Amino acid sequence: MYPHRIRLRGPWECEPMAPAGVEAPPPRRVVMPSRWADAGLTGFVGDACFVRPFGYPGRADPGTEHIWLTCDGSTGRFRVILNQTLLSEETAPAFAFDVTPLMTQRNRLEIHVHGDSDAAGLWGEVALEIRRAAFLADVTVARDGSAFVLTGRAVGVAPHPLELYTLVDRRHVDYREIMPTPAGQPFRIELVDLPADARAIRMELINLSTVWYVVEVPIS
Numbered sequence: 451m452y453p454h455r456i457r458l459r460g461p462w463e464c465e466p467m468a469p470a471g472v473e474a475p476p477p478r479r480v481v482m483p484s485r486w487a488d489a490g491l492t493g494f495v496g497d498a499c500f501v502r503p504f505g506y507p508g509r510a511d512p513g514t515e516h517i518w519l520t521c522d523g524s525t526g527r528f529r530v531i532l533n534q535t536l537l538s539e540e541t542a543p544a545f546a547f548d549v550t551p552l553m554t555q556r557n558r559l560e561i562h563v564h565g566d567s568d569a570a571g572l573w574g575e576v577a578l579e580i581r582r583a584a585f586l587a588d589v590t591v592a593r594d595g596s597a598f599v600l601t602g603r604a605v606g607v608a609p610h611p612l613e614l615y616t617l618v619d620r621r622h623v624d625y626r627e628i629m630p631t632p633a634g635q636p637f638r639i640e641l642v643d644l645p646a647d648a649r650a651i652r653m654e655l656i657n658l659s660t661v662w663y664v665v666e667v668p669i670s
Contacts, residue, residue: 451661452580452581452662452663452664453518453579454507454579454580455578455579455580456577456578457575457576457577458482458502458559458576458577459481459482459483459575459576460479460480460482460502461479461480462481462482463477463479463500463501463502464478464480464489464501465499466494466496466498467496467497467498468494472496474494474496475490475491475494478490480500482500482502482572482575482576483522483523483571483572483574483575483576484573485525485568485570486565486567486568486569486571487568488571489571491565491568491571493568494565495566496564497562498562498563498565498571499560499561499562500560500561500563501559502558502559503556503557503558503559504557504559504578505557506553506557507553507578507580510580512553514583515550515580515581515582516580516582516583517548517549517550517553517578517579517580517581518546518547518548518549518580519532519537519546519549519559519576519577519578520544520546520547520575520576520579521544521574521575521576521577522574522576522577523544523574523575524542524543524571524572524573525565525569525571525573526541526563526566526570526571527540527541527563528540528561529561530559530561531560531562532547532549532552532559533553533558534558535552537549561576581662581663582657582660582662582663583606583607583608583662584604584605584607584608584612584662584663585604585605585606585655585662586603586604586605586653586663586665587604587605588601588602588603588634589653589665590602590667591669594640597641597642598644598651598669599641600638600639600641600651600667601636601637601639602637602665603635603636603637604629604630604631604635604637605630605631605632605634606630606631606632607631607632608629608630611628611629612628612630612656612657612662613626613627613654614626614627614628614653614654614656615654615656616641616651616652617651617652617653617654618645618648618650618651619648619649619650620652623641623644644669649668650667650669651668653665653666653667
């Protein structure tokens with residue numbers, strides 16, 4: 451069942467870099483997730499370079515599996531570099547990159563963060579995800595009167611339409627087929643008559659007998 455998730459928690463090397471004429475805090479080791487305050491950088495305005503070496507993830511097969519680098523939440527402008535290749539240079543609350551072609555037996559991840567408040571940093575989980583050729587993205591649930599509406603995209607490629615199951619607290623409530631596309635095939639699913647005490651929605655993207663992707667969304 452996919453995705454296989456490998457958390458890159460720590461230790462990370464952290465090197466603060468202050469503007470010219472300002473003394474920077476000394477380098478340190480931190481454990482992710484971490485905001486500025488968690489890393490002992492309270493009140494610091496400037497850049498910090500977070501470095502994490504890691505090995506090739508187990509027996510991931512580049513012929514059938516894809517390795518993604520993900521971060522669930524960040525604050526501040528950042529630059530992401532893997533094995534000296536720039537992946538992104540922007541401001542975004544989260545990121546995900548297919549890094550399969552860049553992976554070696556020994557890897558070096560650098561994330562440069564510019565922060566101007568104690569909320570800056572990588573406060574979401576940084577991880578590797580082993581995925582198949584298609585997956586679910588941007589899955590959200592919203593209340594629409596007495597119903598709940600699920601939206602999202604099926605991203606990637608597949609040899610034929612995949613099965614998409616929706617479960618609420620382990621009970622099947624919807625089934626359909628969907629053909630992923632590289633840009634993401636959108637879907638919209640309306641769920642009615644859910645139990646008042648329903649807690650979580652689970653979606654499974656299945657190719658034949660293999661679960662290609664699972665995502666769970668809490669009901670609030």
